[in-house]
Amino acid sequence: MSGADLALILLILACALLRAAGLLVAGRLRADHPFVRWAASVALATLAAFIAVAIVAPTGMLASIPFAARLSGLAVALGWMLWRGGMLAPLLAGLSATAALAALTAA
C-alpha cells in the first residue's frame, strides 16, 4: 500500500468520524438548543471565512486570477442575485465577469 493510499484511508476514516460524532452528539437535541445553535454559527462562520480567503488571498491556481477579477465576479454574482433572484444565472454572470476581466487584464 502506498503512502497516498494510506493517507486517503486515514482521511476517509477521520471524516466519517467527524460526521458521526456530530450526528451522535446532537441526535437527541432540539434545533434551538444552544449547542446546536453554536455549531451552526461555527459552520456558517467557517464557510464565510473560506469564501473571504478564496476572494482576498487564495492559494494555488485560484491565485492566478487577478484580485480585481475575483472581486468583480463576486460583486456581479451578488448584484445579479439581488436584482433578479435565482442562483444559476447569478453564478454564471459572476463567472463571466471574472473571465472577461481576467482576459482584459492579461491582454
Add this chain to the structure above:
Amino acid sequence: MIFRTACREALGAPALAMAATFLAFGAAVQAAGLGFGWGLAAALLVYGMPGQMVLVTAVALPGGALPAVLGAAAANARFLPMAVALSPWLGGGVRRWWALPFIAVTPWAMAMRRLPGLPAESRLAWFLGFGLTSWLVAGAATMLGHAIAPLVQGPVLALLLLVNPLYFALILASEMRAAPSRRAVICGCGAVPLALLLPAAWGLLAAGLLGGTLAFLWGQRRERR
C-alpha cells in the same frame, strides 16, 4: 415524492457548483500522478473539497502521509459542527445515519434553508434526495475531470475553482436575512486575518471557531436584552 423533488432541486446551480469543483479536483488528481480509483474514492468517501485538495497537494510532498492526513482532516473539521447543526432536523431514529455520507457544504447549506419549512416526516427524504444527487454529480465530475485533465489547465482550471466560493457566497447572501446567519457571516469574515496568519489547513478552522463563537455570544447577548 419529496425525494424526487429534492433530486430536481439539486440539479440546478448546486449541480453546476459541484460539477465544476469536482471536475477541477479530478484534473488535479491526474496531474498529481494519482489513479482514477484514488480520485473517485477521495471524492465520494472524503466528500469535502478543502480536505481533498490539501491531501492531493500534500501526498506529493516528502514527509509521509500523517502530516497530509492531519492537515486535510483539519481542513474538513467543519463536518463536526455541520453534522451537529443538521442532526436535529433529520429526526431522532437510526434512519438519520443514512445521511452520514452526504454531509458536506452544499447539501448542508441547502438543507439548513429548506428543512425548517418542511414537515418533520419529509425532512430526511429531502436530504437524502438532495445529498445523493449531489454526491453522484460529484463522482461523475471527478471521473470526467480525471479523463480530460490535459484540457482542464491554466485559466480554465482557475475559473472552475472559483465556482465553489462564488456559489457558497450566493448561498450565504440568501441566508443573510436571518439575524443569526448574518452575525455568523460578519464574524466569520472578521476572523479572516486569523486564517491568513495560521497554516492554511488550521487557519480556516480557527477563524470559523473564533468567528462562530463570537457570533453565537453576540446573539445570546441580544436575546438577554
